[in-house]
Amino acid sequence: MTYLPHTEEDISEMLQVIGASSLDELFSGVPEDCRMAGGLKLPGPVTEWELNDMMAALAKTMAVAPEYKVFLGAGSYHHYIPATISYLLGRSEFSTSYTPYQPEISQGTLQAVFEYQTFVSLLLGMDVANASLYDGASALAEGLLMAARVNGLKKVALSSLIHPSYRQVVRTYLQPAGFEIIELPHTPEGRTELAGLKSLEGLGAVAVQSPNFVGCMEDLAAAADLAHSTGALLVASFTEPLAFGLYRSPGSLGADICCGEGQSFGIAQSYGGPGLGMFACLKRYVRSMPGRLVGRTEDRDGKPGFVLTLATREQHIRREKATSNICTNSGLCAVTAAMYMASLGGSGLRELARLNYDKSEYLKNELRKAGFGIPFSAPTFNEFVVELPAGSQAVYHRLLDRKMVAGLPLCSFYPGMDDRYLLCVTETRTKMDMDELVSRLKADYPVA
């Protein structure tokens, strides 16, 4: 095996130094009644050649571009990843290092993450961002736990238009700790119904996602005002950070904690993970923040450098009193996102965001012109809901046969949405793809 460098000669020399007669004897510390009976029943070992064939066969069954036209978003977005990103990620000094506990030989990771923190705080309009959490869902759960640390209140209101999986993860994290979770309904125009907030007492946090799960931009300013008037913090969630290239940032609209998924920024979709939990907050709450932080400092010669800092919040120092149990995060994905934001720059980000918006508006418009329903009227970014006439499941499956995934059926997520589909259009979808989708739908619904 190429990963194991020992020759038989090495092994016998080393055993001699140790004073053991065999490799098995090295395990004398494991009592007999704890030994595994028999060998491991695993396939292999396979050669690299065989592995290539096996993995290619598995990968071939997956419906991906360019063979398939996939109009799916809902928390995972198909954006173009420039060649520079994959090339730079091949610098294994980034990928094969550990968490930067030894700053003198980790300045590459530390500066890259420090710059990532700056990018994220500019993007979200917040004072400080951490070095990343796992994904958007756990970031939201951590955001709500943090809000409870800040104001001591274990009652939270969640918009029902937050990604359904995110809400499930929030329940998993919060329920054992005795939180009360209230779901806020939504309005006919596709936004969270905030009116009920006023009557809620002892509320610690209000969580709203914008753009929300059905693609609509929320009125975050109103949500912030209402949350603050009841003494709660506004936790702003998101799944598509590219939206903030076009729309105002959650921070500028009054969010106290801002957390979401950063996969859109140069990270492969990879069937849903690894992703990137982006997390930012106001400066006054930084000591309650979960996760790692990189700070700027100087070395003994006065040269600038970077270190992990405010570690007294963390599990390895504070143990059960830590602000979170997180240790390993999504470091390399954070560096990837920073590379992507650096490559786009401010001008490029705006242009790309605008292109996503315009393409998605184009499809929305064409569908509307073709007679299909667009049930939610609130402004959207690169996702929106279309309502097809009854019997849409069969149509959806016929499109699948034609290698077109016409969005996400919402029937299993919300009652009464049997014929509604969440469509996503990024810069990777062409006008031709969209025209084809509309004409196929029209062909299936001649009367529409």
Add this chain to the structure above:
Amino acid sequence: MKEFAGSSGLVLNEPLLFDRGKRGRCGMSLPRRDVDHFPVDEELEGRGPDFPDLAETEVVRHYTRLSTWNFGVDTGMYPLGSCTMKYNPKTNEKQAALAGFAGAHPLLPEELSQGALKMMFELERFLAEITGMDAVSLQPAAGAQGELAGMLVFHAYHGSKGRRRSKIIVPDTAHGTNPASAALCGFSPVKVGSNDRGVLSVEAVAAAMDEDTAGIMVTNPNTLGFFEENIRGIVDIVHAKGGLVYADGANMNAVLGMVSMGDIGIDVLHLNLHKTFSTPHGGGGPGAGPLCVRKHLEPFLPTPRIVEEGGSYRLASDFPLSIGKLHAFHGNVGIMIRAYSYILSLGPELKRVSQLAVLNANYLKEKLKTILHLAYDRPCMHECVFSDKLQAPLKISTLDMVKRLIDYGFHPPTIYFPLVVPGAIMIEPTETECKEELDLFVEAFREIVKEAGENPELLHNAPWRPKVRRLDETSAARNPRLTCAGVINGERKS
């Protein structure tokens, strides 16, 4: 004197990205616009973040220069105890980058994602076979999330029996994440010390275990590098009081094919794919922390589960006792592909991985114990723990010695952990280091110990060769500067 890898050379400076760039540059090609502009809601529209505009060359050079300031496993030996910094095979990267995997949307209909589901289903079976456990969930995104999932299973299991338990036993040799994960489920940790052999005794656990205690979290082998030899007795005590046994599998690299965790009575175990199963650490992540349980706890595993029927695979969520979801989608699939490739590449030879990992650790222990103080002089598993006891009279600390190790071209071991050994130096060489490299590491320590006597200042001020020297962590924490200068309230002020 041998020639060490550590050397000086031209190290290039590189400013912060925010101090570079010019408005109007772009480092990325955008697709041609094929649709018109549509009006944007004026109230919602913003100006977009004020990122610097950079050319492609600037970006590539920036990150290439930064990378040269980093030390990775590909750079040199990285003997961080309990972190298992083994070589990360390159073919695994290639498999994870296959367009069918990397480009796959997580909400694709099941019939269009059979390859990924099959891979995940088989990886679950492989991990069950390796650990001797019955069922696996791949959803946890890292070790600490796997631990949290394990504690949620404890919580849900006791809940299903109609009882609430408020405590959990955590030994003093446990990872720091253990108590933090337990606290999230409302369990308060009860610390139990290890005995003079560096392991838990049945008596100590018996004294702490009662019917208000949910169970115990054991790292086995533990962070001193010893197999918890009394584990069967401990399991019996905990089970007798209605508790469960959780094993932190961070150190599984020592016992692959040697110990079946299921057979010795472990109820719940998490693995770190980024330790034992060779996926890269990424400078802090992403990892993956699968959760393995025995049959009686399977109903509590996170959902969705992957179900096989007649050769096809689907995701199933109908498990009413499940602790719920932990990840937006299915977990870190990109990491799973790497681990799956690794397991296939080694197959039953995984046992040899552990044998050689233990061989390397014992070899280092024997060679180094004439130079450094060995905390427990007995055969170890995958790692061994030394201390600065012999150097303390010279006013030389563990920190001084390991910082000097950097100048010789080695990454320092884990230091000051476990807490039960003051001034601990915890060394885990892993199986992928060859004998010559281990010998060089020993020689480096020999030189350093010599320098400690002859020229202590050399150590007090080490390291000398990296781009920066020891950094002022105190002022970094006292006056945190967490974004580039000039960024205030999420905006750049010039």
